[in-house]
Amino acid sequence: MTAPRTHRLGLGWLAALTLAALLAPAAAQAEFGIAPSSFLAKTHATVPLAQAVNPFPVYQREVDIGAIAAAPSLIQAGAHPDATASFRLVESTPGASDDNAKDVEVALPAGFVGDPEAVPACTRADFSGAFSPGTSGSCSPVSQVGVASFELNEGGGGTYPVYRIAATTGSPASFGIPIFGIAGIVLNPRLRSDGDYGLTVVTSDINGQPYGLRRSSLTFWGVPADPSHDPERWLGGGDGDWGAGSGLAPRPFLSNPGYCDSGPLDTTISLDSWQAPGQWLPVNPLDPAYRSSAPAPGGCGSLRFGGLAAPAGLSFQPAVRRADTPSGYDARLTLPYNENPGTLANPTLRDSVVKLPPGVVIDPAAASGLGACSPRQIGFLGSGFPLPAPLHFDERPVSCPDSAKIGTVEVRTPLLDHPLTGAVYLAEQGDNPFGSLLAIYLAIEDPATGIVVKLAGRVVADPADGDLTARFEDNPELPFTELALHFFGGPQAPLVNPQVCGAKTTATELTAWSAPYTPAIVVSDSFTIDGGANGSTCLASVAAAPNAPSFEAGTVTPIAGAYSPFVLQISREDGSQRLRGLNLTLPPGLSGKLAGVPFCSEAAIRRAESMTRPGDGARELASPSCPPGSRLGRVSVAAGAGPGPVHVPGTVYLAGPYKGAPLSLVTVVPALAGPFDLGVVTVRAALEVDPASAQIRVLSDPLPQILEGIPLDLRQLRINLDRSDFSLNPTSCARMSLAGGLLGTDSVAALSSPFQVGACRALGFEPRLRLSLKGGTARDDNPALTATLTQTAGQSNIARVSVALPHSEFLDQAHIGTICTRIQFAAEVCPPASIYGHARAITPLLDQPLEGPVYLRSSSHPLPDLVAALHGQVDIVLDGRIDAVRGGIRTTFSTVPDVPVSKFVLRMRGGKRGLLVNSTSICNATKRATVQARGQNGVAHDFAPLLQAQCSKRD
Known part of the structure; x- marks a missing residue:
């Protein structure tokens, strides 16, 4: 799976964009909104605060928006710039803004995120004490991440520190601006899980204040603990002053994105007022007054993906190391995260292509009781959206059935102090973002932070051997350091180990968002299969596997001359050669009544044979190719490794001449198992009749070994010819046998089952x-x-x-x-x-x-x-x-x-x-x-x- 690109251009920047909404009312005017051409968002090198002579410290400093506007933009990918946003509100009356903001949402470009863990959080109690009248609390300078300046309608204003504060429940981080003695402004970012996974900062139901806001400028520091910011660090509460050290080891808070082909990056703002709640501005989402564009990052060729000191790593290990056995698997991908403020940040992961070891394939037995997750249940909104997020999902919790859950996921990100957890679900066949047979969803839900992440991965099974490749492409531009997937084990594990022992290697190609300017890397991991199935000896090759199937056949009621259902069953153990073909000679006198049984026509057989596409199984089940009058009985096929193979039923029909034989059997099996429909499996068997004895010899066509890349791993074949008055016992009570051969992977196993009927003397004989x-x-x-x-x-x-x-x-x-x-x-x-x-x-x-x-x-x-x-x-x-x-x-x-x-x-x-x-x-x-x-x-x-x-x- 790919990891998101680290556009960590500050969460704090959001504070600047929403500050206008957070200070409240002037008298209601005719207009309300952002003044045209006033909205500026920019990354730059450090620009000192402008200084003024004033007895009050909050008026002695001001964000120098003129100098910032004149400074060159710092767009080097992976750099750690300061970020400033500035704007003013519409003023119908000079010196006063219109209406009072109620709710504000600021949407940052995808990939612009900050690392709040760069500084410790100020407690909510200390933050409240910093602005509440009559209190003496304050936030420590170590929690400061920037400064904000603003002008009020009544001529007041000032410059205040911006702190990282304890996060609001349901938000990944929170930032606070204490307006001393008046108000505390809290900004809560949320992840746009229903779109491009950018950040939107939400401020809701803003309380009225005695002074309305006219203009705001806010600067977030790229490296808050850098000593260059000490003169602008606030020490103390309302009676404090500028100038303090951090004492922390510098760690980047902001990093420029690593996606140099993104094009201009837009930041937008929307808001409503207490006077007109729910009437969001702008009316036109393309209104330029509510949009600020920043240049795309450059210099991606200077980035290092993977790192030397902390290279990317992969672990892929089975829970069980026996061959031909269902097993859980644990996968772990680690990526470096550079916390050195003097170097460029690592780009984040865009695409990953995981090639599982040859022989690690899907186990058909997993289909027993398995469900699938529909697009509605996962919340899929569609595909074809612009980069960086072509696939969109909604923000609701998933409603996938537990039966569709095939594993768990855990992600560790440097942006949070705890891991994010979720589940891995099997997607519905064909009805998924790729329209593919196989796909999986990773769904992460974290109520503490409100983060919801839904990813879709396409799984491709090689049609020749079933080898698996998983692709996760265009993943969210969010950094992570560790991604752990656990696929369930047990008898219905989705994966099965290779058939032979030895070393097995998994390889993963990782591509960063900075590609093609930084090359892709390949990480790998190996494990060893060191035991045979069911405790048997290790196999060096498939051909070395034993070929000793069990075989039983006969009539249910072995009475001479009586009609009775005929039953045949062939079974094989895990670790043995696969079932590939069958020939069988019936005892003399064991025959069938063909009178009154029409053939399944050649045209009908051709129709059944043509239904090999996924989804055709249900169509065959609803409208069988062969007529019901041709039905002779049932067939049941068990497939998959382990003690619980999946059983798939089908029908046996009588057909006409085939391959020189006068008669034939046609078995038609709709390949429906759990949520899968792999089409229709049609196998024909010629029925040769010995002209001297009328003894019947059955010669089957080759049995299928793989469907749509899923190895069938046939474990049992059971045929029950239960048509009334069809299978007829001989009238000889001599000891006989059903004999034949079973074609395995590399040899033919002899089959023999004793057969004898009774009550022969009770039959008359008077020709x-x-x-x-x-x-x-x-x-x-x-x-x-x-x-x-x-x-x-x-x-x-x-x-x-x-x-x-x-x-x-x-x-x-x-x-x-x-x-x-x-x-x-x-x-x-x-x-x-x-x-x-x-x-x-x-x-x-x-x-x-x-x-x-x-x-x-x-x-x-x-x-x-x-x-x-x-x-x-x-x-x-x-x-x-x-x-x-x-x-x-x-x-x-x-x-x-x-x-x-x-x-x-x-x-x-x-x-x-x-x-x-x-x-x-x-x-x-x-x-x-x-x-x-x-x-x-x-x-x-x-x-x-x-x-x-x-x-x-x-x-």
Whole structure:
């Protein structure tokens, strides 16, 4: 963060500008205000008071405004000049001013501040005693910071000391002018927290006095304790006299600003009267009578920013030194403050750019319970104002929620005797002075002094690695010597330590208001991460981290053949390799019912994938890209280091073909966490279906690692496919597993979770087969065969089946022509002549049947295999081995997918392309086939269905 520039051109100067309002009434006249061309404000070298012969000491001295006006302006940046202000009020009647001033406010240029700590404060009791009739109190000469001369309407006046006095509650300092035996004038400066952070001196409800004011001149001393001022130092109260030593070591009270490119610096005055309260003058804020311009400072190249004897310093240290662990952080920036009146003051800090160590990044876990501060709550008034304060905030106390507080701030300034404290708040995403994703506010409130300071800093997270840079620019021109920030620690700390051990360095570039005439400086600090996460061994590299995630998966109700939600959970510990991708093979028979589930369209998926901008998450939540009918379940992602990662929910949808797979899953996660909306994370996973077993393999796209510069640090992935009657258990009670691999940062971790269902024996198993021949019935005829297998719902699925035709049916090898090779079959380029039939399967899991050609395919057995290639939403291959048994032909399907099939129809050609030949007339006797079926539950069912033929009565 940058610190303000030290324009410490006196708080005491304000006294001169408001003195007219502090002495009161003459009779009300027609006009009231500052006389044209009378307002002068100037910095200069010491000009002695003019002396006059008078028996009363207060009339023996007078501010020599003529000599001051003729003296050259002292505008060297950082110098410690005297400062004088002089003016007179409008006089409708010569010798008398009009109306009585009630309230006066004098606004100094931003950066003109004084160091009241240059002298001790006079107590209010001693100050009151200096002007109250009949009292003997007085302020000590050591508290004097200047002199003031004025003329009264009745011809009186005089010259009086100006003291630093004990501050009024709610003001950073107070100055008093004792008009002996008559009045005490108290000036209370306040900080313009709603603008440019300059000082405005306020005098309110001024009490009437017996004499009205005509003219005033006031000089504040640049170095009050300098011996050159001893002749003008007042000793004693109303009966005192000029001439006294200070006895203090000289310390600058005023210093010229260090901003040489500021342009002319204006001082303005405004006031109202008892006769017209609330009617402030000037009516026109540009009225030149109420404005005095001073030249811009020069010679900034002579300033030293940082200093040799007291260089700038930086400390940035974690509370916890374990890798990959949430941690609080303490930052401390120190700047020199030169109190040597013989040298130039240090310029103040304008900009700071803080680059945190690589790997110190935002912890997503911090979003749990985190709030944000809105522009209204912080009191932001707008941007685009002129330098030196482009951003404006109001003066009200902040109303940011405690949930938005991420740290504390403490500032020490040489201008006050105590530190200023406040809080660090997270700004609302996008709705902040920079329109940025990340921004913070520093809010300081000090009731004792009435000081309110609100600063905004932009935080930039590198989109590639999350490294953080904080920028505080054009900060108030106010000096400080120490700025301490404490960022909260604990499980929801906003920052997390780097993943690997070793030295980590923070670097900060500091630019003064005197730039470019003084160069920027860089300060740095280092710390060491010397322990692994959760007490583990230190890692020298990310690749060396362990990759051993925990993995659990299965159905909620593991009953054979029953529908049940499917749940999968993968978790990893802090300090382990990040989750980057997943492949998973489900157990045979664990399937899903696609019937009635529409796909999330490619257009809808593209919409979801395009919603990557901050703020898109809420839009996706309000209007999901995919239709609700495509929803299969829920996904929950846990992100962030520590014991309390943030959990972000999303939705799993069914989608169509992807990357060569017939089906896919789409997970759509609106990245909404706490006050953050990082858009939408869309991850697609291809669902490959093994054509022989119908076993499903899931291949996910890479998991995102960083969003908008915030590393996701995925800790847990939980998927719950809870759509009613979707996930279907197998009907085999064999011990199986869900197995796969998890891609980490530098390796793949094997995943395995045991899986087994029960109650298989409770399932029935009674498939039925109807066999019919169509065509010639005589010997040597080639009939067509139709085999229709049916099974009622709720039974065990078929695991294996063989069908032996009666002796009447042989394989007609003369009709075995073209055979599809295995290579051709794998490439799906079987010649049409290798097709000998057609198959069709109806399953409750799909909207449409699967169907396709039946081939003869080359085999390692003596006879070619009979292969049904079924196509549809998925592709299934049923591989049947043909052999001879007891003089007949037999086909055995030794591996049948564990999925429910309500009807399967196999049609084999007859005639010239028929593979079957009658060995005898098939109508002269009843013919039966032999079927041996085994269920997935291990139950056998053997039966002998009738072989039906188209026999006539003649046959």
